[in-house]
Amino acid sequence: MRVLKAPSPPYLSIIPIQSPKTPFHLSLPNPISNLPLIHTKPTKFKLSSTITPSSTISSDPIEGKTEKGSEKFDWYSHWYPVSPVCDLDKRVPHAKRVLGLDVVVWWDRNEGKWQVFDDRCPHRLAPLSEGRIDQKGRLQCVYHGWCFNGSGDCKFIPQAPINGPEVHTFKKACAAIYPSVEQNKIVWFWPSSEPQFKDIAIKETPPYIPELDDPSYTSSMGAREIPYGYEVLTENLMDPAHVPYAHYGIMQMPKDKSR
Numbered sequence: 001m002r003v004l005k006a007p008s009p010p011y012l013s014i015i016p017i018q019s020p021k022t023p024f025h026l027s028l029p030n031p032i033s034n035l036p037l038i039h040t041k042p043t044k045f046k047l048s049s050t051i052t053p054s055s056t057i058s059s060d061p062i063e064g065k066t067e068k069g070s071e072k073f074d075w076y077s078h079w080y081p082v083s084p085v086c087d088l089d090k091r092v093p094h095a096k097r098v099l100g101l102d103v104v105v106w107w108d109r110n111e112g113k114w115q116v117f118d119d120r121c122p123h124r125l126a127p128l129s130e131g132r133i134d135q136k137g138r139l140q141c142v143y144h145g146w147c148f149n150g151s152g153d154c155k156f157i158p159q160a161p162i163n164g165p166e167v168h169t170f171k172k173a174c175a176a177i178y179p180s181v182e183q184n185k186i187v188w189f190w191p192s193s194e195p196q197f198k199d200i201a202i203k204e205t206p207p208y209i210p211e212l213d214d215p216s217y218t219s220s221m222g223a224r225e226i227p228y229g230y231e232v233l234t235e236n237l238m239d240p241a242h243v244p245y246a247h248y249g250i251m252q253m254p255k256d257k258s259r
């Protein structure tokens with residue numbers, strides 16, 4: 001049996017807070033928001049089997065699944081948050097790593113949406129996140145200047161003869177694209193570029209948090225990379241007793257006057 005070890009995606013901290021005009025006020029401390037930012041080189045993520053250039057994730061029903069009793073969980077059949085929109089600049093591509101996949105998030109002004117591509121140019125595998133948005137609003141590779149539209153089609157190869165064949169008809173020249181949607185001011189992606197998931201957003205949407213779109217609430221969002229898996233983070237968040245001591249001096253805690 002194959003075992004899947006998945007790292008956590010960048011931790012996305014979302015705190016909906018109802019405004020004072022309503023009677024309820026949520027004021028729980030958020031331990032993560034007070035942790036110092038950690039800048040580490042992300043460790044390479046590997047499944048225990050030979051995986052996973054994102055463009056070649058298998059659609060095999062067994063691949064990429066864990067087993068718990070008879071229940072199986074397919075890590076690659078769910079929506080994942082990539083980034084809060086407030087962290088993204090529409091003028092440049094952004095490198096992100098989620099589930100061990102290197103992706104590039106960029107604003108496609110022609111389609112009016114955030115696109116999420118595999119962060120590798122199909123030509124010589126240069127990171128597309130190091131490139132730029134060209135004058136026509138396409139994602140341009142930094143290495144030889146190939147340009148890709150929002151569907152991943154290669155629309156321009158600077159070195160190709162002007163009267164040569166249409167470059168975008170050649171499949172191997174296309175970038176691998178992941179389904180993506182914006183919801184709750186967050187960019188989400190579906191971590192498979194297999195064609196059967198192309199329109200997955202029509203059938204299934206990411207989990208919706210109504211408070212984030214409710215104008216009677218304000219919210220605060222941020223993402224940070226934490227160099228451990230989601231299991232450790234979950235355990236940490238369920239252990240509030242550590243907060244006054246492990247975060248001593250960096251978090252304001254209400255005083256217990258009876259002690």
Ligand code: FES
Binds near residue numbers: 121122125126142146
């Ligand atoms: S590596 Fe991207 S255009 Fe050559």
